[in-house]
Amino acid sequence: MKRTTFGLSALVAVVVGALAFTTFDGGTISGKITPADGASEVWAISGMDTLKAPITDGAFSVQSAKAGSYTVIIDAKDPYKDATLKDVKVEDGKTTDLGEIKLD
Numbered sequence: 001m002k003r004t005t006f007g008l009s010a011l012v013a014v015v016v017g018a019l020a021f022t023t024f025d026g027g028t029i030s031g032k033i034t035p036a037d038g039a040s041e042v043w044a045i046s047g048m049d050t051l052k053a054p055i056t057d058g059a060f061s062v063q064s065a066k067a068g069s070y071t072v073i074i075d076a077k078d079p080y081k082d083a084t085l086k087d088v089k090v091e092d093g094k095t096t097d098l099g100e101i102k103l104d
Helices: 002-020
Strands: 027-034 039-046 049-054 059-065 068-076 083-090 095-102
Touching (some): 027 039, 049 059
Parallel strands (some): 027 095
Antiparallel strands (some): 027 059
């Protein structure tokens, strides 16, 4: 009985240890802004999760987004208006490309 309990405990410890080092990659939301200098950053919001990324040379990439549906907000510079994209789907390990977003 002691041998079985010890063996089971060792197996549980090995499984928990292996899972402790598993990394979470999530998904990515990317796109381009026109005009390239028309915005400074992008926000991706899903429930209580909020991610942001800078816009560099008109391009952005929001990393490590959990799978789900996001609202993406482009924080435009004056005289442009912010852009909002709703129901952006993200899947683990995949990139959701929003393509070219033209600011008004």
